Amino acid sequence: MALSSKNQTLSDSGGVEEPDWSDLHADLIYLISQKLTDISDFVSFRVVCKRWRSAVGASDLPPQLPWIMDNCGSFRDGYLRFYSLLTGKTHTINVPQSADKSVRGSAYNYLLNSDWRTRKCSLFNPLTNQELSLPRAKFMFPGCVPSALFPGQSARFVVMSNRHDTSCTPFFLCQPGDHEWTRIKLDPFQSSDRFDIGEFSNKGFTFYDGRCYASQQGSRDTKVIDLTTHTVTHVVPPPEPSLRGVFVYLVASFGMILRVCHYKNYSKTEPSHFRIYRLELDHRYGNAIHPCWVEIDNISNQFLFLHDIHGCAFRADDFPGFVGNNIYFSRENYEEETFELFKYDIKERKTEVLPAPVNLVHHWFVPSLC
Structure with missing residues (x-):
């Protein structure tokens, strides 16, 4: 029995x-x-x-770390190549249906591809071959920079910019399904379509809870834009003066908006350091509310990935082998055609060089099956 x-x-x-x-x-x-x-x-x-x-x-895929897109791969030859920091593996993906198109940005779990002949753009997931059409670009040269998408939310907004001047961007907004790009007027008295009042750092965009947070290039102010009404609800002054060699990233981090200031140092031994601020929109000074940035010295169980365009946050508990309170970032040397990847320990203020067997990187891509 x-x-x-x-x-x-x-x-x-x-x-x-x-x-x-x-x-x-x-x-x-x-x-x-x-x-x-x-x-x-x-x-x-x-x-x-x-x-x-x-x-x-x-759709039940657990949280994934971004892959690094290798510049060796391009839509022109029908292949894309990615490097996974988590596994140390390189993945090559065949995308023949996107031949003769180029990758112009990344938007969380999509790549933005562009047809230079027609100026048509779309969001493309190379793992699923899903493609979301976007309106025709308004620029003579359709180089564009999308922001991160909302992970796990139905409303997915994308910001585009002209890549002629990488220090600033006209502010165009849309979401998949729109028939045209919406140009956000950041000054109610601005009537001309020729110029935008706001010149925004390409790194200074993030979305959270129905709002877009945009860092202005000249004044370093951060404008909070309601995505429903397309109006500016708050203007937050910068916590530090504008300095050369400082790059500002805005990152939505589990209910917080972080301002990450990257003080670049091109020394091989100590390439950079960071200062981090948390946005407080309801900060009170006396009887009035004055939105401001408050400096913080740690991000606890979270770690950040900073990209040439935007940043994203992850919980260390979701990834065995990774610890919180760290920042991952890259550095490119276009003259020597080299790419380096670093991890910055916020508590110890030390930088570690990480292996990265790829060429010049253009984008992070968060792998997804939907």
Whole structure:
């Protein structure tokens, strides 16, 4: 007589038979899948059997770290190449349907590609081949910089800019499905379409909770824009004077808006340091409310990825082997055609060089299956 349980069978001879893994409870299958922080492991997990696939949908992908896009890959030859910091692996993806197009930016789990002949742009996920059409670019040269998308939210907004001057950008806004770009007027008295009142740093964009936060290039003010009414609701002065060699990133970080000031130092031994501020829109001074930036000395369990265009935040608990209170960033040397990747320890104020076997990088890309 055999005594059976859900996962194993004890035979009369005393041996233990192999468990039937396909018979695991659906909730347990799901919990296991959420430990798979490498997308290739997650894909392999879902193809084990029909039961596992039905218990875990493609949209159940756990948080993923960004991949670094290698400049070796391009839409022109039909291939894109990415490097995963998490696994140390390089992934090459064939995208023949996007031949003769170029990658112009990244928007969370999409790449922005552009057809230089027609000036048509779209958001493209190279893992799923999903493509979201965008309105025709308004620029003679359709170089553009999208901001990060809302991860996990239905409203996905994109900011575009003209790449002729990388220090500033006309402010155009849309979301997939729009028929044209909306030009945001940041000064109610501005009537001409020729010039925008606001010149914004390409690095100074982020979205959170129905608002866009944009860092102005000249004054370094941050303007908070309601995405429903397209109006400026707050103007927040900078916490520090404008200095050469300081790059400002705005990052939405789990309910906070962070202003990350990167003080670049091109020394090989100590390439840079950072100062971080948290936005307080309801800060009171006397009887009045004065929005301001408050400097903080740590970001606790979070770590940041800073990109040439925007930044994103992650929880260290979601990624074994990664610790909080760190900033990951890159440095490119266009003359020597080299790319370096660094990790900055906020507490110790030390920088560590990380391996990165790629050429010049243009974008981070967060892998996603939807």
